[in-house]
Amino acid sequence: MAMGRARKEFITSERERLLEEVPIVDEECNRDFIKAIIEMGGGDVQVCLQCGNCTGVCPVSLKTENKIRNIIKMCQMGLKEKVLSTPWVCATCHRCYEHCPAGMNPAELIVALRHIVVRELGPPPFVVSISNNVANLGQAVEISDEILNLRKKIGLNEKPFDERYRSKAIMDLKTIMKATGYDKLIGIDLGD
Ligand code: SF4
Ligand code: SF4
Numbered sequence: 001m002a003m004g005r006a007r008k009e010f011i012t013s014e015r016e017r018l019l020e021e022v023p024i025v026d027e028e029c030n031r032d033f034i035k036a037i038i039e040m041g042g043g044d045v046q047v048c049l050q051c052g053n054c055t056g057v058c059p060v061s062l063k064t065e066n067k068i069r070n071i072i073k074m075c076q077m078g079l080k081e082k083v084l085s086t087p088w089v090c091a092t093c094h095r096c097y098e099h100c101p102a103g104m105n106p107a108e109l110i111v112a113l114r115h116i117v118v119r120e121l122g123p124p125p126f127v128v129s130i131s132n133n134v135a136n137l138g139q140a141v142e143i144s145d146e147i148l149n150l151r152k153k154i155g156l157n158e159k160p161f162d163e164r165y166r167s168k169a170i171m172d173l174k175t176i177m178k179a180t181g182y183d184k185l186i187g188i189d190l191g192d
Contacts, residue, residue, distance in 0.1 A: 024077065024079065028078075028079055028081065028082070029077055029078040029079065030078040030079075030080040030081075031078055032078075033075065033078045033079075033080040033083075034046065034075065034076070034078060036116060037075060037109065037112050037113070037116070040111075040112035040113075040115045040116055041108060041111070041112050041115075042075075042108055042109040042110075042111070042112025042113065043104055043105060043108055043109060043112075044104075045072055045075040045076050045104070045109065046076060047102045047103065047104050048069075048072045048073075048076065048102055048104050049101065049102050050069060050072075050073060051069075051101060051102075052069045053096075053099040053100060053101065054068045054069055054072075054096035054099060054100055054106050055067040055068050055069040055070070055096075056099070057095045057096060057098075057099045058095060058096055059091060059093065059095070060089055060090055060091055064089050066086040066089055068090070068096055068106050068110075071083060071086055071106075071109075071110075071113075072104075072106060072109065074086075075109065075113075083113065084113065084116065084117050084120075084121065086113075088114065088117075088124065090106075090107065090110040092107045092110065092111065093107070094107045118185060118186070119185075122187070123185075123186050123187065127186065128186055128187060128188060131177075131182070131186045131188050132188050134173060135170070135173060135174055135177060135183070135188060135190055136170070137170075138161070138166050138169050138170045138173065139161075143159075143160070174190045174191075177190060178190060
């Protein structure tokens with residue numbers, strides 16, 4: 001009983017901001033946006049029926065105002081400026097794809113939007129920071145001394161990786177980043 005009440009309150013407070021509530025002027029609609037999304041591998045957003053299944057199963061949409069169905073609708077309408085401020089909010093878990101009756105993969109759409117953002121507006125600072133960590137440490141997040149000490153205390157190896165293989169893996173990562181132009185795209189210096 002208590003669970004039901006809590007759920008209802010949560011949905012009410014995190015209500016979807018419907019696109020229908022926002023006035024849209026014709027100048028905001030970029031007719032080339034749908035083509036650009038397809039070119040970046042995001043698929044054809046026009047196949048979306050706006051059924052809302054994706055939002056219903058999306059763990060991120062539960063917590064944010066920008067629901068995935070709404071993002072797709074903005075893409076259908078060519079609202080490029082609006083939509084480019086939202087694409088980072090996705091865990092790329094592909095649950096939406098499993099539940100889509102139209103065969104659309106919203107996760108791929110989000111990845112395509114990220115490509116467009118990075119190319120047109122530049123990478124967000126957290127992406128640069130994570131990329132630097134991956135290139136120099138071989139992992140996205142640096143492990144703090146506190147965690148290293150805690151690992152030792154509970155009987156684990158101090159480091160959760162084998163140093164013998166790590167430097168080779170980092171070299172390989174840098175080679176891939178250079179070969180694909182990822183370093184230049186993100187703006188990180190990998191050295192010689
Ligand atoms: S892939 Fe993204 S949009 Fe789809 S369900 Fe997962 S978090 Fe939501
Ligand atoms: S589940 Fe598929 S058809 Fe339904 S709103 Fe999401 S993307 Fe569109």
